[in-house]
Amino acid sequence: MEEKGQYGVALVGCGIVGGGTARILTQDKTFLQERTGISLYLKYVTSRNYTNARSIGIPEDLYEQDYDKVLSDPDVFVVVELIGGLTDAKRIIIAALEAGKHVVTANKALMAHYGPELFALARKKNVTIGFEASCGGGIPIVKVITDGLLANKIEAMYGIVNGTCNHILTEMTEKGESYQQALKSAQEAGLAEADPTLDVTGMDSVHKLTILGSLAFGERVDLDSIPVTGIDTLDLYDIESGKELGYIMKLLAIGQKTDKGLALSVAPAFVHTVHPLARISGAFNAVSIYGHAVGHTMYMGRGAGSSPTASAVVSDIIATALGITSKAFETLNLWPDRTQKARQLAPEDLISRYYLRFMVKDRPGTVARISSILSSNGISITSLLQKEEAKDNIPLVMTTHEARAGAVTQALKEIENLEETVSAPIFIRIIEEHPESFL
Template identity: 40%
Template sequence: MKQINIGILGCGTVGSGTARILLEKQKLISDRTGINVHLKSIADIDPTRGKDLPLADGVMTTDAGAVVDDPEIQIIVELIGGKTLAKELITRAIDNGKHIVTANKALLSAHGNTLFPLAAQRGVDLAYEASVGGCMPIIKSIRESLVGNAIGSIRGILNGTCNYILSRMTAEGCAFDEVLADAQANGFAEADPTLDVDGFDAAHKLAILNAIAFGMTINLEDVYVEGIRRITPMDIEFAADFGYTVKLLAISKQTNGAVEARVHPTMISHDNILASVNGSLNAVTVSGDCVENVLLYGHGAGKMPTASAVVSDIVDIARNLVFGAPGRIPALAYRPEAIRTIPVLPIDRLHTRYYLRFTAENQPGVLSKIAGALGSHNISIKSVNQKGRFYGDHTPLVMMTYKACEADMKKALADIAALHIVADDPIVVRIEEDNGGL
């Protein structure tokens, strides 16, 4: 039986989970593949992290460089995270002719345009299924199962922390800060939640998905990003009155030679299947011209679900090595020479419907002034909701619009602010009407 040696860099949550699967499921994997996938080394600055694993002597080390340079190791699994040391070690491993598995979406979204061509030039595989969607095989699905489809759109809940927070706010009517604090206390959110709640984590993942879906260079800097901090239980309640649920969605679509790429709070109808995805779960829908719509659903993070995706990449590469077929599937779904620069549609050119909530002065004529400012910029109001709540001299005024241009909406809101009839900035939430047929 052919043996393929593995070296893991990082024995944290996902690293230790990956090691555990390789050790405990070794017979299952060999029965399925005919390959002995052997864990040879694990490197971590804290050698005690491996104390709960049934490791042989000499497997655990603090010297990551020694693992990367070990001539007996064919596959390096980078689970350190970050964009500095991880990049250095991956580059060094590629230069040594080693194949790479990583879950590092921040690194790939920032430096993938360099790392993927480098791996291709050296004839090694760089696999990254665990970087997007945890255990959901979204990358494999687009890259392999949907290879005969032109992808039209992707819509997904790609951050479990935000979905957990919004789900709790919806079910219990709790405020954002309260739910976030509870999520941090229970390990669902980081001590510094910025990457998650401000939308950047989902943007990293969307940039990677766009590349494999549309054959474009990774273009993180042009993805529009907006987080969930300003969403309140009041907005969630108003949304429900109109038949909508609030989710943080990552959305991309091919549009007239460009790609929409945006992450922001979104109102979707209650009958959209994504509206029923709650807690820390993730889900993504992909629209292809042959299959129409495909849904993937599962744990987008967590020790063992993410480790499962890492192991799937390890086994794929091991099979390639045994059959002498590294590079069998292009890392970004397209041959390197076919990948091109596709412009990302500026958010100001987006046309969509909007939910608007103003904290308006309680006086005659306010509604007509706001409606007039919107109308002067070609924005038509579909419905209005005012429940008679009062906050001093102000009351919440909610409007749902017909489709409008984002640039026009910004101009209208600036005009309304200049009228000095509203307190605070309005809450603006975009509405996604198309549920992808699901």
């Protein structure tokens, strides 16, 4: 298909990540060749228009709008899809696979929605799909799971996998900004999209948990089965109360293996200030993985941005050219076209600690009534925070020992119905350091 050691790359999409990828492939061509012993060369850039490609110095003769021509060129060994979104990207990837081309993509939404069918098609066509760049930006987290930690039964995964949310939460925590203020400054700094919905609702994190969870636990995770809470409804008051109690708020993508199935969720959660994930600030991402042999490991890096994501894309292209991707893809039983649908824990059976906040009328006996309801549902309190305030409605903050989610839901419903309760109770998980279990 290609001259020995010569690998033609077709790039579809030349925006932020595509541009970074094109720059590495062209500017660092010699360096990459010396380092890897193979020669990658950018053969085509296919994008809506040539503006961005031109602005970063891509020669005009690489620009090709006729995708069929790209696919029929035997020199092209990989199609790199970097346009994002679902419809066009899916069409482009399917056409590439059908044409017998390997694919590399950064498209988490697509891989989360259609991973199994795309992997099955790739397998049929004897090619591979590299998607390292879809999760954790430049952190080689897919490689870690599908290679470096292969000896492990993965017991849990806790990920800060959305840099926009982490930036906003860091600003709220450190500067006391409201959600709206922090979002606005993130947008001004180019760290949040004009329409930030996919990020702040947690859906982007759900995409990544779908992909990483499927690989790590070796069970096919269904996107729609993951309960999700975003950061867009958070109140600064809770971040600050949590901080007073020794906790930092993070949007966590969580997968925990339990006897009754996988517990998967995306939601804001509190971690202790001394937990390694508490220190992951701003636009950085990090994933903590706990294996039955390796114990706790953590992987940190920039989760987005042009060149960090392009780092993952180009490393994936190299691994594809070397045949490393196919060795793993062909043999390992981790990709979700080969694994069983995940057996998931019923949400009400989740065992967790919680931070609770109640807005109540300042009346004698309120704390006693609330405590009594919690207690009768088997929930015991570890701390209570009530400040003297000269207001009619006061916040009452509690943290709990481990409790069943179902019991917490029931108790909160009863408390919400109390005559002195003025608004729906707030509940946020507290994530304890996961126990290391060593073999």
